[in-house]
Amino acid sequence: MRRATKHYGGITAIKDVTLDVKPGEFLTLLGPSGSGKTTTMMAVAGFTELSSGEIIIDETRVDQLPPNRRNIGVVFQHLALFPHMSAADNVAFPLRMRGVPNEQVRTRVRRVLELVELPTFGDRLPAQLSGGQQQRVAFARAVVFDPPVLLLDEPLGAMDRKLRESMQAELKRLQRQLGITTIMVTHDQEEALTISDRVAVMNNGEIEQIGAPEDLYENPATPFVADFVGDSNRFVGTARTVAGELCTILTSGAVECMGQVRHVRHAGTTAMVVRPERVLVASEVGDVANRFDGVVEDVTYAGGSIKYVIRISAADTLVARIRNVRHRPRLRVGDAIRVGWKPEDAIVFMPENSGGAHQN
Ligand SMILES: Nc1ncnc2c1ncn2[C@@H]1O[C@H](COP(=O)(O)OP(=O)(O)O)[C@@H](O)[C@H]1O
Ligand SMILES: [Mg+2]
Incomplete structure (x- = not known):
């Protein structure tokens, strides 16, 4: 992301944000409510148009492309599973949208449901799954088409502490296994430190500091970071x-x-x-x-x-x-x-x- 700015009328949601995410990296945007995390993610995904700035994936500028042409996997809180579709059909959806032949759809859905350790749950409706299981299906749906980039906006937000902790470990394992470049959003500093290779701390639409979890904790660059992280x-x-x-x-x-x-x-x-x-x-x-x-x-x-x-x-x-x-x-x-x-x-x-x- 290069010098990305987004105005909503008189509000500047993000201001001059420059961010480099390395291939295969797990990077987390951490910040209080209203600091611009979701705006950043929506801009990368293509659901929000930047007022100015650029977004580049590999060597390709994508900020003018519609979301489906960016080929990004997303797990957003407001993009829940389709309630009337089985888990397997939910996971198959992005493949069907891309016109993947039926036979291949079946194989890939089976493989990714195994990856998230739900091989026998394909026939269930979302309502017949626990919160953690639904989240794993959402993850499966986001990665089934092998996107180069995965975006997760507060993916564990609605879970209780115990489940959240086990899902954090799970998410990290899956991300490592797939080697997929991942940007996650959270307002939970402990989660950010636990799960990420690097964390970008956002405040008032800007990145205050970016670094490895240990960097941020031991060497906060501003009083805000010192207060917010730990x-x-x-x-x-x-x-x-x-x-x-x-x-x-x-x-x-x-x-x-x-x-x-x-x-x-x-x-x-x-x-x-x-x-x-x-x-x-x-x-x-x-x-x-x-x-x-x-x-x-x-x-x-x-x-x-x-x-x-x-x-x-x-x-x-x-x-x-x-x-x-x-x-x-x-x-x-x-x-x-x-x-x-x-x-x-x-x-x-x-x-x-x-x-x-x-x-x-
Ligand atoms: N669609 C919108 N219209 C107007 N203001 C918005 C809109 N989306 C976000 N904002 C404002 O932009 C700022 C950043 O919001 P957001 O990116 O959602 O923050 P976060 O995800 O960190 O809580 C906030 O002040 C918010 O009120
Ligand atoms: Mg948000």
């Missing part, structure tokens, strides 16, 4: 001193803390971000540069981990996620606790041209 503590403040890669900020609650500087193009105030699992408590704190006396304000038991909200100033609290291991004493609301984090585990986002900090 949980994070965020302190807003003013930059005091910058020394090499390290920067000290003073929070609104008069807490001084240090992290690694990242200059960002976006406007806004200086903010420090720390992941809850990087927060140290009690004896772990040792003599790390950022250490404070805090008070436990809230405790959430989440099974594998326990979340503590710890107040370190009148205006600053910190969430610590601590692995639930037997030897560790449990904290209670009101307990005084030492808390801290290493400067290298914190990112300070400093807007360019902010002028607030002086260089040492």
Whole structure:
């Protein structure tokens, strides 16, 4: 996709989006509702015409072609299975549309139903299938004609957590097996990280950052990405001193803390971000540069981990996620606790041209 823009009247749904998807890659568009994910997918599929920009598949420009000439497989939430057709007829549909001879249709439908592990379900109507089975039939229908590109818009959106997790693994397996270039949309950051080779984070119709899941989580390029991908503590403040890669900020609650500087193009105030699992408590704190006396304000038991909200100033609290291991004493609301984090585990986002900090 090259410099793709789509206006709906006065609304700009996507703005100057440039995106390269590699052959065989599983790329996910992740972003909050209204960030332009579906518009991007609809433009690639050909159901939406771009206001400007280009879409190229292999070496061919396709943005002027009708959807059926683009030869793309789609699983969209609003493109449900045909309710009056059996699973096998649903899967056969794209082949019949393409005038594939009957004999070949039967063979290919059988093969793809085996691929999605529903070889004996061909005769059932969609209503006689579970949600997960319907989704697998939809997937089979999308890949039966060997499209070079597969688009999935919130394909697991309507499923409960357990089913969703097993379908994620299934989807990944099928995609790998077919080697099909895939773009998926989700607003679920955990799903995006789990399933994708790369993730593009969208915000306000633009791609904020694109990278491997680990990249996004460990090196978010903007405060938005840090917030949206994973949980994070965020302190807003003013930059005091910058020394090499390290920067000290003073929070609104008069807490001084240090992290690694990242200059960002976006406007806004200086903010420090720390992941809850990087927060140290009690004896772990040792003599790390950022250490404070805090008070436990809230405790959430989440099974594998326990979340503590710890107040370190009148205006600053910190969430610590601590692995639930037997030897560790449990904290209670009101307990005084030492808390801290290493400067290298914190990112300070400093807007360019902010002028607030002086260089040492
Ligand atoms: N057909 C349409 N007419 C007018 N505005 C639209 C239309 N489709 C999408 N939009 C607007 O474009 C923006 C992006 O929408 P969309 O691509 O559906 O976001 P997402 O899929 O990330 O939730 C939103 O502000 C939405 O209201
Ligand atoms: Mg959408």
